[in-house]
Amino acid sequence: MSGNIFGNLFKLTTFGESHGVAIGGVLDGCPSGIALDFEAIQKELDRRKPGQSAIVTQRKEPDTVEFYSGIFEGKTTGTPIGFAIHNTNQKSKDYSHIKDSYRPSHADYVYDKKYGFRDYRGGGRSSARETASRVVAGAIAKQFLKDIKINAFVSQVGDLKLEKNYTELDLSMTESNPVRCPDPEMASKMEAYIKDVKKEGDTIGGIITCVAQNVPIGLGEPVFDKLHAELGKAMLSINAVKGFEYGSGFEGVKMKGSAHNDQFNPDGSTRTNYSGGIQGGISNGMDIYFNTAFKPVATIIKPYETIDKEGNKVQTQGKGRHDPCVVPRAVPIVEAMTALVLADFMLLERTSKL
Amino acid sequence: MSGNIFGNLFKLTTFGESHGVAIGGVLDGCPSGIALDFEAIQKELDRRKPGQSAIVTQRKEPDTVEFYSGIFEGKTTGTPIGFAIHNTNQKSKDYSHIKDSYRPSHADYVYDKKYGFRDYRGGGRSSARETASRVVAGAIAKQFLKDIKINAFVSQVGDLKLEKNYTELDLSMTESNPVRCPDPEMASKMEAYIKDVKKEGDTIGGIITCVAQNVPIGLGEPVFDKLHAELGKAMLSINAVKGFEYGSGFEGVKMKGSAHNDQFNPDGSTRTNYSGGIQGGISNGMDIYFNTAFKPVATIIKPYETIDKEGNKVQTQGKGRHDPCVVPRAVPIVEAMTALVLADFMLLERTSKL
């Protein structure tokens, strides 16, 4: 309830600040008997890791996860999986300039007001470094989900928007370029644009599209915990996210019901999928797809003006090593959160019938 | 966890099907000592009520709430507030035609798969009638929140989009027309359009904008339970919602950080408000504003084709009395859910400091 636990049955608690000793988490409620592929877990972390390409932050963090419990002879035991990632490359000095001033559109100001003071180093708990713990848990969730495929990719950077629908794309191309856009031509445009923005010392926003396939019928609960409501909350809980839409989304408001309704095929599948694989909050077996909008990250290298604790004007500029555009590294985070939501509902669904 | 409870401290459980005996709920965790204005509660219900104008469903449901507990001599006692609204105008016969067939883009098909069978009358639990219970609880939440003003209004119907920002509108005009759009000129266009759609036996989508003002600094939790994540979940849990965005939202992805960052005034307020009143998941004292997208409702009066339980093609058409456009009646629901989220975080915020 103070917001560091996610899920109801397949349940992740995370801890850790960007410049503390370690970040990590506890995954509770993971069923016993999953033979874990540890390389696959590390691979997901590597997709999120800083320093992986020229268009992301150049911090060097090995992000090696240590598992403390809940695994015996390579298999999950049904007991909580405790894990930690030690922080090794903190340059806390990079942050001494913000100790007494508030970075615009950051959490600095509200943390001070809410808690009375804050760990100002690297944003502390408000840093996106916390999401590494989500990626670890999400990678385990993916292994639990087995046949369910979750593919996220970058579909927009600034004004550069991929107009193709996900069904027209080869999603196996996503990892072929540093932007994580499965359309190579658009990917190079986006990459060039991000480099320009970086040169300016500025940042830019973007959109990640995510597709979940082979989701069984019946996941999601009718009223408050609709499948798309939990997915929406999961996405909105990721740093820098400003919006979420699924299926026809915001464009769907312009359609008439006669066009928007998805007609059935005799086997219960539908000819169109404006519903985005979810009806009445419950998966219907069709592909689930949704968009998540990320703002331009607040930390810019350009000089800017702000205030200090006393309200005095301060001239400053970003230091440290930051992302000009957050979406390429956020792709595995979107997938991880999707996997956590689906794993939770997969377990819950076991309880719906006599 | 089976999805009929909302909130953590200020906590609503709802029950009821559209054609059962009664709908209702239990509001638990409401602080003691609130002198309730019962007329104000009924007024909110009346805003959601069917039959209030020519552009909404013509069902007649008085929707009178009976309170069973938790109130003594006009004040909340701190014990759970149980309440019910008896169903009085069900025409279950209107629904016998869907007993054995599935309406496209409705919850019919997934309910049958998830639970093994379903209460087919009027959509049962999947009916938006459930939201009347939310409006009751939300009206109590509003009275708890006192100085916090929550105003929702219709900002788009189909292609008709109100281009003005909420700051340029007189929000007291919202209730002056049946569409609940505070711009009278746009309101009449929308009204005329909805009437046309209704004549066709069709439906159309729309967008509701909501603004919360005078929210204290510090509401929301840093990681998973960010204020906007809970607001997003709350909105996405409303029937027919397909998308949520706050602050700069989906448009914000096109902006650069240097333009998007909200510069501070000396008092901690900001010159712009692309953040939408929330930074790092925590309210910063500025106006909170967000958009919620509603699809065209699935029930159309036009003839359509569908399948029955055996997968046979069926020719049918909607019966009953339905809304051609759901957004006018959804305005009080959006406000209610906003009030529930804010009330919950108001209580939680009392626990953050020593």
Added chain:
Amino acid sequence: MSGNIFGNLFKLTTFGESHGVAIGGVLDGCPSGIALDFEAIQKELDRRKPGQSAIVTQRKEPDTVEFYSGIFEGKTTGTPIGFAIHNTNQKSKDYSHIKDSYRPSHADYVYDKKYGFRDYRGGGRSSARETASRVVAGAIAKQFLKDIKINAFVSQVGDLKLEKNYTELDLSMTESNPVRCPDPEMASKMEAYIKDVKKEGDTIGGIITCVAQNVPIGLGEPVFDKLHAELGKAMLSINAVKGFEYGSGFEGVKMKGSAHNDQFNPDGSTRTNYSGGIQGGISNGMDIYFNTAFKPVATIIKPYETIDKEGNKVQTQGKGRHDPCVVPRAVPIVEAMTALVLADFMLLERTSKL
């Protein structure tokens, strides 16, 4: 969290004061497809009902439950089961004498301090009348549990203690007498004793033993949510309960491990059952048995001295119609809470393995 919700998956919310409009509840998470036996539910309520014999309170409350939702054509639908029992025989005037004074060992004083004021009529929310809602939900839980047999009985009243072990008793005799003690000889002694206590205008405590048989192996969670910890909480949440012990209980502290350890039979059952059917917090397939201790109820008819809100001495005496000994009517409540705990863990157990 404000304490009116019980359970995690099979989850009961209750509401209502003894002298309000109605008491009731919402049972959420009950699986679909249970064909309900409504007579069996009413029968459980009748076992708890006032006025059923000469040794219980003579209030007349029909305690007829109305179901509002979650049931269709006699079966649970998987949606929340809302229900209410209207209060019909309140004599609130009986309580005007305690409006401004605090009854010793009642909740009067602490309610006033906690909430600022209280609904003083009949104890309000602190009245054991609330447990009628638990009995309704517990009766549904029993039907879900099918083959699991839950039998509670009175094993002690004052100093009158049934020395026989439950295995030596014919538990089908429990309902044969108003005390609900399955040993007829002891039952008449207890009955006579309770009548004496009643004549004095006094009250007396007692113990209820409960046995759950045919519980499958594997219910309960290893650490905080051990099966006996949840059973203990469930029992301690019943009005007037002061203690809980299971298996060897308090007597077990005097034993040595070599005697206390339950030796295995080849089939995994055990020769003795000091463990009370639970090892490491998890059911092992043997009978689960436990004792719950009830204090003498605080409301006595004898004159007594107390204080009013200003701390002034007040001479008063109980009015109204009260139980001289609470255990006979508490037997169905103990069974109901046991059923709720087991139903919750039955659902949860479905999620423990891959």
Added chain:
Amino acid sequence: MSGNIFGNLFKLTTFGESHGVAIGGVLDGCPSGIALDFEAIQKELDRRKPGQSAIVTQRKEPDTVEFYSGIFEGKTTGTPIGFAIHNTNQKSKDYSHIKDSYRPSHADYVYDKKYGFRDYRGGGRSSARETASRVVAGAIAKQFLKDIKINAFVSQVGDLKLEKNYTELDLSMTESNPVRCPDPEMASKMEAYIKDVKKEGDTIGGIITCVAQNVPIGLGEPVFDKLHAELGKAMLSINAVKGFEYGSGFEGVKMKGSAHNDQFNPDGSTRTNYSGGIQGGISNGMDIYFNTAFKPVATIIKPYETIDKEGNKVQTQGKGRHDPCVVPRAVPIVEAMTALVLADFMLLERTSKL
């Protein structure tokens, strides 16, 4: 819900097996601004530590806690406090003899049935080693509770029962002897007795009494989450506990209401305290006191017979270094769990009034 999270607002998640890499936890919801006394935390761990005297297990575990997050410049920040205690002295070989057989009255058998297999080394997750994490969190809770004094002590070992009431004892003497009994004469008897039991290769049970003083009026929730119900659950969740009683407890059933009722003094305090400081589930400002019964631990060094996975008889005997009587080391655990419950309700109580 899978039982590794305790508390609702002041909330502890624990992880770890006795012979895994590390045990530890995450304390979420701890208010910001508590200046932590780290020595006091370690001191509590030392009270629970093996090897501290001749009457406890001779394992050597330094049990040094490492804090990973949630603390900045010595103060809690309001963000989750992650911590770990690395396991350093595991002798897993001591346990290879139980790999394929089930120790009587241990969790071995039920773990295998529940999860399909188990980490057999040292009992894995079912080991009382997990409680070290509770002691860490409880020590922080104690610092949050400041003026509330929590004192637990051993009041019974086998048949040796301290007949004095806690009010007649000098509780500052508890730490003066290895048994943790504040009566020096009884303490030496108990110590001698435990040594005898140890020589026999056997074990013996005991009772811990706990007293919480200066608890403010108003903690606890009226219905399911009564203060004593949560305390009971907390105690029953500790390894080897078989019973819980508070105030007059099991003895109270023999009393009449006229004697049991606690008469008020003019200031609202009571002349007697059979209520144990709790009325209607809510603290009344008087001392809270309760007893927790521990069985003789199951691991004995004497030879015994058991079965293997196939149900074959096996002759074996305990190896490793075990406690002949668990209560001396359980005293800080009882205090820790009490502190966690009180801290949770202290936060919740902030939300009860307008």
